[in-house]
Amino acid sequence: MIRYFYIIALGLLLTACGKTEGGPGGGSHPLQQEAVATAYTVRLPGRNPEEQAILLSQTVYPATREDNAVGAIILAPQDERIAFMAMNRITHMPVNAPLLYLSEDNTISEQTLREMKRLRPDGVIQDKRMDVYAVNVPKEQVIKVREILGYKVRTFYEEDPVKLASVLDMWQAALKADHPDEVVISAIDHPDGMKHGLGPMGWNAHMGRGFAWVYRDSVPQATIDILKRRYGDFGSFMYLTGGSDVISDKVAQELGQYGLVRRISGPNVYASSAVNAGYKDFGRNWGWWWDWDPRSFGWGIAQAGHNYIIGNPDDLLSMIPAAVLGHMGKHGPILLVEPDSVPKATADYLKMVKPFKTGPQQTILNFAWIIGDTTSVSLATQQKLDRLLSPFDIPADTSAYLTEAPTLQEKKD
Amino acid sequence: MKWTYPIVAFTIFFVLGFGLVNLIKEDLEVAPWAGSTATEGRLISHTKNVTRLVNASPADLHAYLKTAIPYEEAQTTNMAPSEENWQDFFIASLNVNPEARHVIILPGGDKKALAWSLPALYYAYFYGSPVIFYNNGELIGRENVTNAMQAYVLGTEQMVPDEVLSDFGDVERISANSPQQLALKLAEYRDEETEFGWGREVDRDNGYFHYVLTTPEDALEGLAAIPYAVSNNASLLYAEEDGGISGELDRYAFAQRADWFVTPSEGPFRHFWFVSNRISYAAQGRLDFSLEKAEYASMGPIALGDTEALLSIFFIWGIASALFVWIHSLYFLPMVNMPIKIGWTLASLLLPVLGPVLYINSYRRPAKEVDDGDWRWIRSHNQQSATATIMGFGYGAPLMIVVGFILVWFGFPIFFGEGMEGTFFWLGAGMPIMMIAMYIFAVLIAWALVQYPMKKSMMPGMSAKKISKMALITTALSMLAVSLGMMSVSWYMFMNKIPMMPKEDDVLWFASMWLASFIGFLVAWPFNWIFIRKQLKPGNV
Numbered sequence: 001m002i003r004y005f006y007i008i009a010l011g012l013l014l015t016a017c018g019k020t021e022g023g024p025g026g027g028s029h030p031l032q033q034e035a036v037a038t039a040y041t042v043r044l045p046g047r048n049p050e051e052q053a054i055l056l057s058q059t060v061y062p063a064t065r066e067d068n069a070v071g072a073i074i075l076a077p078q079d080e081r082i083a084f085m086a087m088n089r090i091t092h093m094p095v096n097a098p099l100l101y102l103s104e105d106n107t108i109s110e111q112t113l114r115e116m117k118r119l120r121p122d123g124v125i126q127d128k129r130m131d132v133y134a135v136n137v138p139k140e141q142v143i144k145v146r147e148i149l150g151y152k153v154r155t156f157y158e159e160d161p162v163k164l165a166s167v168l169d170m171w172q173a174a175l176k177a178d179h180p181d182e183v184v185i186s187a188i189d190h191p192d193g194m195k196h197g198l199g200p201m202g203w204n205a206h207m208g209r210g211f212a213w214v215y216r217d218s219v220p221q222a223t224i225d226i227l228k229r230r231y232g233d234f235g236s237f238m239y240l241t242g243g244s245d246v247i248s249d250k251v252a253q254e255l256g257q258y259g260l261v262r263r264i265s266g267p268n269v270y271a272s273s274a275v276n277a278g279y280k281d282f283g284r285n286w287g288w289w290w291d292w293d294p295r296s297f298g299w300g301i302a303q304a305g306h307n308y309i310i311g312n313p314d315d316l317l318s319m320i321p322a323a324v325l326g327h328m329g330k331h332g333p334i335l336l337v338e339p340d341s342v343p344k345a346t347a348d349y350l351k352m353v354k355p356f357k358t359g360p361q362q363t364i365l366n367f368a369w370i371i372g373d374t375t376s377v378s379l380a381t382q383q384k385l386d387r388l389l390s391p392f393d394i395p396a397d398t399s400a401y402l403t404e405a406p407t408l409q410e411k412k413d
Numbered sequence: 414m415k416w417t418y419p420i421v422a423f424t425i426f427f428v429l430g431f432g433l434v435n436l437i438k439e440d441l442e443v444a445p446w447a448g449s450t451a452t453e454g455r456l457i458s459h460t461k462n463v464t465r466l467v468n469a470s471p472a473d474l475h476a477y478l479k480t481a482i483p484y485e486e487a488q489t490t491n492m493a494p495s496e497e498n499w500q501d502f503f504i505a506s507l508n509v510n511p512e513a514r515h516v517i518i519l520p521g522g523d524k525k526a527l528a529w530s531l532p533a534l535y536y537a538y539f540y541g542s543p544v545i546f547y548n549n550g551e552l553i554g555r556e557n558v559t560n561a562m563q564a565y566v567l568g569t570e571q572m573v574p575d576e577v578l579s580d581f582g583d584v585e586r587i588s589a590n591s592p593q594q595l596a597l598k599l600a601e602y603r604d605e606e607t608e609f610g611w612g613r614e615v616d617r618d619n620g621y622f623h624y625v626l627t628t629p630e631d632a633l634e635g636l637a638a639i640p641y642a643v644s645n646n647a648s649l650l651y652a653e654e655d656g657g658i659s660g661e662l663d664r665y666a667f668a669q670r671a672d673w674f675v676t677p678s679e680g681p682f683r684h685f686w687f688v689s690n691r692i693s694y695a696a697q698g699r700l701d702f703s704l705e706k707a708e709y710a711s712m713g714p715i716a717l718g719d720t721e722a723l724l725s726i727f728f729i730w731g732i733a734s735a736l737f738v739w740i741h742s743l744y745f746l747p748m749v750n751m752p753i754k755i756g757w758t759l760a761s762l763l764l765p766v767l768g769p770v771l772y773i774n775s776y777r778r779p780a781k782e783v784d785d786g787d788w789r790w791i792r793s794h795n796q797q798s799a800t801a802t803i804m805g806f807g808y809g810a811p812l813m814i815v816v817g818f819i820l821v822w823f824g825f826p827i828f829f830g831e832g833m834e835g836t837f838f839w840l841g842a843g844m845p846i847m848m849i850a851m852y853i854f855a856v857l858i859a860w861a862l863v864q865y866p867m868k869k870s871m872m873p874g875m876s877a878k879k880i881s882k883m884a885l886i887t888t889a890l891s892m893l894a895v896s897l898g899m900m901s902v903s904w905y906m907f908m909n910k911i912p913m914m915p916k917e918d919d920v921l922w923f924a925s926m927w928l929a930s931f932i933g934f935l936v937a938w939p940f941n942w943i944f945i946r947k948q949l950k951p952g953n954v
Contacts, residue, residue, distance in 0.1 A: 018443025021657030026690030064698030329461025
């Protein structure tokens with residue numbers, strides 16, 4: 001009997017020995033020509049959010065084996081607030097999930113369904129081996145995923161994003177047996193609230209900390225509930241995304257009852273993204289006699305040798321799933337640019353972290369992903385970014401330092 | 414009820430054996446899904462650690478890189494490389510370093526010569542090394558270098574014969590059986606004095622290394638991509654002509670996987686640029702995976718991390734210890750009952766070295782037959798405590814690992830919601846549920862199938878109810894003591910020490926459970942001292 005087991009086990013192992021030869025991998029892919037690569041940037045040229053999300057999951061997850069496929073998949077409608085929150089709370093380990101979108105008519109397109117099939121989720125051990133997290137996805141679409149792909153789906157239904165944040169918080173705590181004490185807080189009712197929050201959202205996709213919403217001038221009850229669940233020595237550590245024009249000082253002070261409040265913000269969304277890339281908060285969190293656990297929030301990157309996810313904040317739905325690039329592979333913060341220019345704050349940041357030669361056999365290198373097609377970020381902007389990321393000199397371009405005052409080139413009345 | 418012991422042992426052997434076979438199987442697999450679903454519907458060919466420059470020809474790639482890498486320092490000459498002009502293309506593109514400390518002598522001529530020369534051309538382009546080509550019996554470019562420079566000859570003696578090198582002072586030949594192997598050799602080679610070679614060895618934990626990958630047949634594409642040698646410090650490596658990669662390249666690429674200590678956003682980052690269309694998607698998936706950053710402890714799947722290696726040794730010693738005890742007891746201790754032998758074997762599995770030491774110490778003692786076929790050994794109180802611990806631990810601890818494995822395999826149930834919030838929210842979390850389930854199921858199985866029949870056979874005069882109660886109490890208490898150490902250590906390992914909780918197909922999962930069990934035994938041992946004293950457990954069987 002035991003002999004048969006040995007034979008079966010040995011047979012399994014022998015048949016498992018793999019190979020890498022195969023047909024040419026550099027075949028024709030529909031968007032390959034648009035996926036322009038320079039020395040230090042590669043463009044992921046999605047023409048719409050749905051396609052962008054697929055490009056991102058294809059880039060991060062080759063899916064040739066279990067270890068480079070996904071843990072799970074996040075499925076969400078094209079609703080910025082839902083997608084933003086899902087990326088903040090679900091993507092990171094132990095879930096390990098990219099975000100895919102429903103079509104604009106709230107159904108799963110054939111392209112997305114095929115991508116879901118390609119991704120072959122391993123299932124989340126800490127959650128009954130769930131394969132898909134469907135956030136506000138219509139029931140018939142969930143059934144489709146279950147029946148066609150045979151995946152295990154956990155659904156979250158909550159129309160109010162503020163309350164949904166609380167639901168996701170409770171679910172995450174069950175995964176990790178912990179409520180992470182650091183909480184990113186963004187304004188849901190400010191038009192630029194999420195744009196300021198894109199950078200910290202990237203950190204959450206990278207490190208899996210907490211998230212809650214506030215209104216510009218008030219704190220909702222669901223957020224108070226989230227904050228009260230934290231047991232750090234100072235309660236929660238809150239990181240407000242945006243200045244007092246986005247989240248008022250009144251709100252900041254009210255939040256102060258529940259812990260330490262910090263802001264990650266600049267005068268505009270581009271500056272906020274640059275501040276976030278360099279932001280680091282560390283120090284005391286929680287300790288007991290023998291063990292202690294510091295807080296450590298933010299990328300804190302102020303030196304060469306890192307990677308960035310660069311895109312246009314106006315294409316919010318495309319930028320949100322791009323945070324998965326900070327979760328695997330090149331792991332770096334999100335920086336924001338305009339379609340045809342690199343705003344001063346972003347350019348100054350990149351100049352600060354500019355690479356240089358570090359030894360006879362090497363140069364320290366930076367790298368960036370460019371999100372979106374050329375209408376989102378032009379080729380010229382990609383080239384400018386490449387130069388900023390490079391270890392080579394930047395030709396003097398004084399125009400980058402001009403203020404936003406009206407141009408003097410034409411005579412005014 | 415003698416059948417229960419082998420059933421329990423078989424279950425443990427089967428489940429853990431299955432887990433280990435599955436672990437080895439998944440590590441041996443390379444790209445099992447590459448041929449089926451992995452490429453379906455792909456819109457682009459880039460992946461996170463591999464960029465593919467899909468091109469129609471070397472000239473096409475050359476033209477593309479002229480604009481994609483516009484930096485003067487990296488720019489090649491305007492003419493596109495071809496089979497006929499590749500030497501001239503390189504020489505026209507090269508900016509010689511006036512302070513170069515070496516000269517490189519390479520085979521010149523046909524495409525085959527290019528394939529052998531290309532890895533060195535990349536370093537020469539990066540450093541500015543003077544290059545001499547040997548072609549048709551001539552050394553082309555000899556007049557530009559002095560004899561005092563250290564000369565490196567790349568390729569076999571048939572390609573560049575020794576006799577043509579006689580007037581160079583110091584000559585070192587670097588050769589290999591194939592261009593693929595030569596490229597790898599050069600990637601690792603470094604001489605600090607002469608500043609030759611990339612020095613990208615296995616133990617280089619720092620350094621931003623990029624690689625251009627092509628095949629010898631597509632060496633011209635590799636030459637067209639030579640700007641990457643300057644812009645991205647890229648070494649050239651070769652895939653095989655069939656689109657796959659060799660075992661040597663696989664080993665090398667995994668050695669280039671960088672670790673992280675605080676977060677994976679730390680450098681260094683490494684990258685492949687593929688310039689040959691014929692390299693397969695399976696090879697791309699493999700190399701993309703090989704460079705994926707991993708935490709120090711385990712170095713991720715397939716690669717072996719330092720902590721993982723240390724714990725694996727511990728784990729392997731456990732298997733060796735169990736084999737020793739099992740074989741030894743079968744041949745040399747016929748008077749020991751089978752359930753006891755199984756108990757010692759299973760315990761030794763989790764107690765590397767310590768298990769066999771305690772086993773030998775327990776049986777190298779005077780013994781007497783108290784009943785027909787029922788032997789007792791004269792042991793100290795401590796030794797009796799150890800034996801009593803082994804009898805509970807030997808069955809209980811592996812059962813806990815089995816329950817843990819099954820839960821990890823199928824996933825933890827979790828419970829959350831408003832009702833679960835509050836001080837005890839963590840009772841709905843997967844890890845505590847796993848721990849509680851491990852304890853309860855292991856106690857129930859060990860009680861019903863091991864401890865009850867064992868006690869019954871030892872105390873035939875006692876009522877079944879009393880034995881049952883006594884067995885349950887001692888099993889529950891003994892396992893509680895084991896759990897105290899085991900659960901604390903497994904929590905520490907999975908939730909604290911190792912940044913990414915290992916999965917069921919990770920050797921670190923098994924190894925951590927082994928370590929946790931070992932500590933569990935050490936904690937339970939003193940508790941069993943009390944059981945012996947109170948005569949709740951036998952310690953001399």
